[in-house]
Amino acid sequence: MAYSEKVMDHFANPRNVGEIPDADGVGEVGNSKCGDIMRMYIKVEGNVITDCKFKTFGCGAAIATSSMATELIKGKTIDEALQLTNKAVMEALDGLPPVKVHCSVLAEQAIKAALSDYYTRLGIDPTPIVGVIKECDHDHGCGCDSCN
Amino acid sequence: MQIYADNAATTALSPKVLEAMTPYLTEIYGNPSSLYRIGATAKDAVEEARQTVANLIGAKNANEIYFTSGGSEADNWAIKGVCKMLKDKGKNHIITSKFEHHAVLHVCEKLAKEGFEVTYLDVYDDGLVRAEDVKNAIRDNTALVTIMYANNEIGTIQPIAEIGKICREAGVLFHTDAVQAVCNTPINVEEECIDLLSLTAHKFHGPKGIGALYIRRGVRVETLIDGGAQERSRRAGTENVAGIVGLAKAMELSISTMQERNQRLTKMRDRLIDGLLNIEKSRLNGSHDHRLPGNVNMCFEGIEGESLLLSLDLKGVSASSGSACTSGSLDPSHVLLSLGLPHEIAHGSLRLSFSDDNTEEDIDYILKIVPEIVAYLRSFSPLWDKIKND
Numbered sequence A: 001m002a003y004s005e006k007v008m009d010h011f012a013n014p015r016n017v018g019e020i021p022d023a024d025g026v027g028e029v030g031n032s033k034c035g036d037i038m039r040m041y042i043k044v045e046g047n048v049i050t051d052c053k054f055k056t057f058g059c060g061a062a063i064a065t066s067s068m069a070t071e072l073i074k075g076k077t078i079d080e081a082l083q084l085t086n087k088a089v090m091e092a093l094d095g096l097p098p099v100k101v102h103c104s105v106l107a108e109q110a111i112k113a114a115l116s117d118y119y120t121r122l123g124i125d126p127t128p129i130v131g132v133i134k135e136c137d138h139d140h141g142c143g144c145d146s147c148n
Numbered sequence B: 001m002q003i004y005a006d007n008a009a010t011t012a013l014s015p016k017v018l019e020a021m022t023p024y025l026t027e028i029y030g031n032p033s034s035l036y037r038i039g040a041t042a043k044d045a046v047e048e049a050r051q052t053v054a055n056l057i058g059a060k061n062a063n064e065i066y067f068t069s070g071g072s073e074a075d076n077w078a079i080k081g082v083c084k085m086l087k088d089k090g091k092n093h094i095i096t097s098k099f100e101h102h103a104v105l106h107v108c109e110k111l112a113k114e115g116f117e118v119t120y121l122d123v124y125d126d127g128l129v130r131a132e133d134v135k136n137a138i139r140d141n142t143a144l145v146t147i148m149y150a151n152n153e154i155g156t157i158q159p160i161a162e163i164g165k166i167c168r169e170a171g172v173l174f175h176t177d178a179v180q181a182v183c184n185t186p187i188n189v190e191e192e193c194i195d196l197l198s199l200t201a202h203k204f205h206g207p208k209g210i211g212a213l214y215i216r217r218g219v220r221v222e223t224l225i226d227g228g229a230q231e232r233s234r235r236a237g238t239e240n241v242a243g244i245v246g247l248a249k250a251m252e253l254s255i256s257t258m259q260e261r262n263q264r265l266t267k268m269r270d271r272l273i274d275g276l277l278n279i280e281k282s283r284l285n286g287s288h289d290h291r292l293p294g295n296v297n298m299c300f301e302g303i304e305g306e307s308l309l310l311s312l313d314l315k316g317v318s319a320s321s322g323s324a325c326t327s328g329s330l331d332p333s334h335v336l337l338s339l340g341l342p343h344e345i346a347h348g349s350l351r352l353s354f355s356d357d358n359t360e361e362d363i364d365y366i367l368k369i370v371p372e373i374v375a376y377l378r379s380f381s382p383l384w385d386k387i388k389n390d
């Protein structure tokens, strides 16, 4: 299993790492049992995501996809951010090994979770706009008690 | 700085071993089964190597050593060979442990599908199987006990002599996967009542793709590879002469320097363990005392193992992890889970394994960079935020 140069670049020099103390939305997805947790912070002005930062516990791909996802939505409108797919994140990274696809799904879900929190804070039901956030979409099927 | 700290995965081929092998790849290319000179010379080399290996593990007779393509084949052959032979006698029960190498576990799983019952013994939190548990698990229909000599991830050395004695007294055959133990700890198949033992050359500076199975005289084992009459008709295939010569040479060199090396490596290992344990919320996996001299396996809470490995690689250190992500699956290592470690902690493991080639300077460097990398990865770990004040 080898990572692309882009993945390694985003792993070695992750963009937008950290927290936004006065964030307008914070979303967290993943599960420590799976070995990946992503937390996204967003700052929204009008309809535009003016800032985005992340904190991630996870593998190289999880860190790189978090970093890339923040780059892809920073400065974009909420509508554009909602359209960001895990596929787009993967393509921007020149691909991921098959077992790492779930990390890109997590990045997509983390953005949606942050937007969901943003709407909730505004008193707006996020589900019709953002959809349902999948906490843990993958089935790693190790058959152990903790996962089943 | 480039440091290879993954000697439990494989080791560098020793130049002296390569030198011993070279003639058998160049001038002496004859088939050992042929009568003419270069065939006979090759045959002599194979038989000399067999005697060397036998001596080095305390086997009574060179004929008890069978060369294989490596550790995986030796494990497959030992377990399938014994079990298939004994099934007809109504013996269809295998005892093994939860943290064996996949070359053992997957064979047992396959035999389970063919009607064998398998008992997977628990491993205690010190990374050791208890001989008493083996004793209690033995039944009238037990065909084989297979327990590894030393674990490949956490380096814990099992109570093999005790288990061997129990099996001998119960009249049950005992196989041990000694792939990680050979050349790293003294082994004597007679004294330890071992009936079958697997080893592989690439773990002790020999070539890859060559190993051996020790089969005690009188133990009946069905063949795994059928064909020609090589290896006394028990394992077909034209001998890997250069590999066999390399295996014996590597083993000879390594065992002759083992005592001195183990003293040096133990000192290095303990300095590294002590230093890394200074990191907050870190732990050593597996017993400290019953441990291979070159093995360090630690967990650092709040970070994930693969990101730690990649960071180490960026700084020139090759290591390994039981993290899910490095195994190509999403599950953390079955070895760490077998010790009772929770998933989130098992994901954050690091294995550093050392050999003759490593120095005190390597330890200095690792002691400098690992705490830095752990602190950096924790600085943006949401899991660390949650657990750091616990």
Ligand SMILES: Cc1ncc(COP(=O)(O)O)c(C=O)c1O
Pocket: B008, B009, B069, B070, B071, B072, B073, B075, B101, B103, B148, B150, B151, B152, B177, B179, B180, B200, B201, B209, B211
């Ligand atoms: C404990 C153990 N058993 C078996 C093997 C397999 O040996 P080989 O790679 O020679 O097939 C290994 C290492 O790869 C090992 O560490």
Ligand code: FES
Pocket: A031, A033, A034, A136, A138, A139, A140, A141, A146, A147
């Ligand atoms: S906890 Fe979600 S699949 Fe393992």
Ligand SMILES: [Zn+2]
Pocket: A035, A036, A058, A059, A061, A062, A100, A103, B325
């Ligand atoms: Zn991952």
Ligand SMILES: [Zn+2]
Pocket: A142, A143, A144, A146, A147, B331, B332, B343
């Ligand atoms: Zn699991």
